[in-house]
Amino acid sequence: MGLVYALVAYGFQLTYATSKSINFGQGELVMLSAFCSLTLLDWGVPYWLMIPLGLIIGALLGLVVERAAVRLALEQKSEGWILLTIIFGLFAFSLAENIWGRDDRPFPTPIPSDSFSVFGVDLTWLEVSVAIGVFGIMGLIELFKRRTLLGKAFEAVSADRDAAELMGISATQTVMLSYGLSGVVAALAGILISPITTVGPTMAMMLILKAFSVAVVAGLNSGFGVVLVGLVLGALENLASLYLGSGWREAPGLILLIMALALRPNGIFGKATIRKV
Amino acid sequence: MLKVEDLHAGYGGAEVLNGVNLEVKQGTLVALIGANGAGKTTTMRAISGMIKPSAGSVTLEGTEVDGYSASRIARLGLAHSPEGRKIFGPLSVEDNLLLGAYRRLPRFFGFHSQAQGELEKVYALFPRLKERRLQHAGTLSGGEQQMLAIGRALMAQPKVMLLDEPSMGLAPVIVQEVFAIIRRLKEAGITLLLVEQFAKSALEVADYAYVMERGKIAVEGAPAELQKDERVIAAYLG
Numbered sequence: 451m452g453l454v455y456a457l458v459a460y461g462f463q464l465t466y467a468t469s470k471s472i473n474f475g476q477g478e479l480v481m482l483s484a485f486c487s488l489t490l491l492d493w494g495v496p497y498w499l500m501i502p503l504g505l506i507i508g509a510l511l512g513l514v515v516e517r518a519a520v521r522l523a524l525e526q527k528s529e530g531w532i533l534l535t536i537i538f539g540l541f542a543f544s545l546a547e548n549i550w551g552r553d554d555r556p557f558p559t560p561i562p563s564d565s566f567s568v569f570g571v572d573l574t575w576l577e578v579s580v581a582i583g584v585f586g587i588m589g590l591i592e593l594f595k596r597r598t599l600l601g602k603a604f605e606a607v608s609a610d611r612d613a614a615e616l617m618g619i620s621a622t623q624t625v626m627l628s629y630g631l632s633g634v635v636a637a638l639a640g641i642l643i644s645p646i647t648t649v650g651p652t653m654a655m656m657l658i659l660k661a662f663s664v665a666v667v668a669g670l671n672s673g674f675g676v677v678l679v680g681l682v683l684g685a686l687e688n689l690a691s692l693y694l695g696s697g698w699r700e701a702p703g704l705i706l707l708i709m710a711l712a713l714r715p716n717g718i719f720g721k722a723t724i725r726k727v
Numbered sequence: 728m729l730k731v732e733d734l735h736a737g738y739g740g741a742e743v744l745n746g747v748n749l750e751v752k753q754g755t756l757v758a759l760i761g762a763n764g765a766g767k768t769t770t771m772r773a774i775s776g777m778i779k780p781s782a783g784s785v786t787l788e789g790t791e792v793d794g795y796s797a798s799r800i801a802r803l804g805l806a807h808s809p810e811g812r813k814i815f816g817p818l819s820v821e822d823n824l825l826l827g828a829y830r831r832l833p834r835f836f837g838f839h840s841q842a843q844g845e846l847e848k849v850y851a852l853f854p855r856l857k858e859r860r861l862q863h864a865g866t867l868s869g870g871e872q873q874m875l876a877i878g879r880a881l882m883a884q885p886k887v888m889l890l891d892e893p894s895m896g897l898a899p900v901i902v903q904e905v906f907a908i909i910r911r912l913k914e915a916g917i918t919l920l921l922v923e924q925f926a927k928s929a930l931e932v933a934d935y936a937y938v939m940e941r942g943k944i945a946v947e948g949a950p951a952e953l954q955k956d957e958r959v960i961a962a963y964l965g
Contacts, residue, residue, distance in 0.1 A: 599825065599838040606815045606826050612777060613813035618801035618830035618883070 451646070452684020453584040457639045458661030459668065459676040460588055461632040466670045467608035468621075468628040469524055471531045473515050475539030476636055477658030482542050483508040483633075484640030484649045485550050488557055497560050504641050505634045512633020516626050524625070539654065546651040554650035561645070576645055583642045584677075587635060592673065604628065608671075656700075663707040669717020679706075679718065728753040728918050729774070729805075729887045734783035734793075736773040743769040745942045746783070751887060756909070756919040758929040758950070760963060761939030767922045768810050770939070771891045774920075775807035776800040788886055802830045806885035810892045810922075812876040816865025820856055823864045823875055824849060827882030842882070849878040852911065870901035877908060881917075888912070891922045906932060926963040930954055938963070 458480060462472050473479065487504035495503065519538045523530035565574045595601035606614040607624040615621055639657075640649075647653060664683055668675035686702035694701075710717065729751040737743045743766045751757045759767050773780045776797035785793040792800050801807070806827070815823050825832070825842055832838040850857035853874045859867065864875055873893055880888050893909070894902040906928050912919060913932060923929035930936055930950040938946040938959055946959055953959045 598835045599829065599832055600834040602818065602822050602826055603829060603834075605818055605822075609815040609817050610813050612797075613809065613815065614826075615777070615797035616775060616801055616807045616809060616813075617826050617879070618798050619826070620796070620798040 451643075451687070452681040453580055453677065454639050454643045454680075455657070455660045455664045455683055456676040456680025457584045457587070457635055457642075458657055459665035459680060460591075461635040461639075462661065462665040463670055463673070463676065464591070464628045464632045464635065465520075465625075468604060469520065469625045471520050471524060472535070473512075473520070473538075473629070473632065474532065474535040474658070475515060475519075475537075475542060476632070476661065477654030477656075478539040478542035478546075479508065479511055479515065479633060479636040480640040480643075480657055481546060481649070481651060481654040482511055482640075483637035484557065484644045484653070485546055487637070487641050488555065488644070488649055489550075491558060497558075501641060505637045508633040508635075508637020508640075509630040510633065512629040512631070512636070513626060515633070516629035520625070520629065521622070539658075543651055543654065550649075550651070552651060554648040554653075557644035557649050559645040563645075580642045580646075583638055587638050588674070588677070591631060591635075600627075659700075660703050663703045663710075667706050667710040667718060669714075669719045672717055672719035675717070675719030728788055729920065730784075730786040731770070731774060732784045732786075734770065734773055734780050734785065736769060736778055736780045736783075738769075738778070742781070743942055744773060744780075747939075747942070748944060749937050749947075751918055751920050752935075753918055754916050755934040756913045756921060756932060758926075758933035758936040759920060759922045759939060760924075760926040760929055760936060761945075762962070763924075765939040766942040767939055768891055769942075771807065771809075771889050771920070771922055775805060775889060777807075777809075801883070804830070804883070804886035805889070806880035806883040806887070807889040808876045808880040808891060808893065810895065812872050814864045814867075814872050814875050814879070816863065818864055819861050820864050820867070820875060821846070821860040823879050824856070824860075824882050827879035828884070830883055845882055845884065849881055852881075852908065853878055870897050870904065873897060873901075873905060874908070877905075877912075881912075885917075887918045887920065889920045889922075892924065893921075894923065894925055894928075902928075926959075930964075 458476055461476055466472055483504055486507045487500050490500045490503055515538055519534035520531045523534060561579045562575050565572045595604055603619045604624055606619060607621050611621050664676050664680045668679040683703055683706060687699050690702050691699040731747055731749045734744055734747040735742060747770055761767050772778045774785050776795050780793045784791055787803055787805055792803060824846060828842050828845060832841055855871055856875060856878055867875060893905050910932055921929055930953060933950050936950050936953055937944045946956060
């Protein structure tokens, strides 16, 4: 569970890096992609073919968000993307309610949910699949950023947008790329988590708040820091619901968020930017 | 190679340039000098597309590029080493250089081997960059960062290179080093437009020079003539 928060938080980081903007509708992006993937399964698309298709849908949705909610605001150097991405989220929410209904629906998966025990810890194959998926996609994207020239260009835009433009790197296209990738990440999060939590229009709300806490606590430029914070948050939630009752489940995330904002506004792993003149 | 005609540009409503005309011929080094606030850097920014000119034209090798985005102009072969260097601090020195060659390298794989030749040339010119090639560029000293900014622009194998205030904020010894490099670039036949506050040193290396005053070219000519021009002497060389 914590890893899924981390993955959604990682989606925040991707877009923040290139454009200093965040899609506040990211949770709804997870939800929409999950519903689309579920529909694909209903149409009889096999599970393993559904995954790449679902990811493509996620990427397209990410691009839609960029085009509709972010680009104009960024061009005018306004903060309008905050409101626009929230509106996108609300819109996606009602869209999902109207198309797929309000009820939570189970998400079938061929991965068995029986548990086994490693060093005294009970694990299910589903949980293992989440871990593989999260580390797999984050590893791939980090490799892309470090090993390909386009990935380095991505880093260059986040370091200095103007200078990157002077190298011939189109900042607009890079921001599009980051939203596309962020959409892929959201879609994967949806596919991974849905068999555990079921799919419903309200799944977004909970996810985004947690993921946002993780992103802020870890720092918006921390890379793998989100994984650690995500895991800690997931564990804390389980402990809280175990010892304090399930009503307290949501508490640790919010407390963590408030503490982080008070103590380390740049995040635990965030780097304060140092500039030499 | 590069021709600027009646260029107007500014920030917000305030017009900084009102009708700049200049030309950089292939293989020459042209200096643009003038007092602070005369519009030298704005001229550079308007040429490379960092700000959109409000009127006038910029022609790069026969193509009118005014109104193009900065990235598109860069891909056409104009390398602008901006004021304040603007290197990519969190990236390694070598990554900075590779990105300099972005316009002619494959986007995914094999870019490193394809850039190897040019990379060696730049390292030969700046041995210090080779020593530090894996270091974060942000940890370099000011002089090294300037060398990196010039090296990065060279990596593009540009048709024209704009160098904005390469000596800004550097110790006098390093400034001499920078001018030595500029001389070597000129010998290598690179077409250069140089903006400098050190008018004297700039005139010594230039083939041709323009003096800017309040958003316009006030005087132009061969450096030898300008060095004799009383107004120029009084204002900048005294």
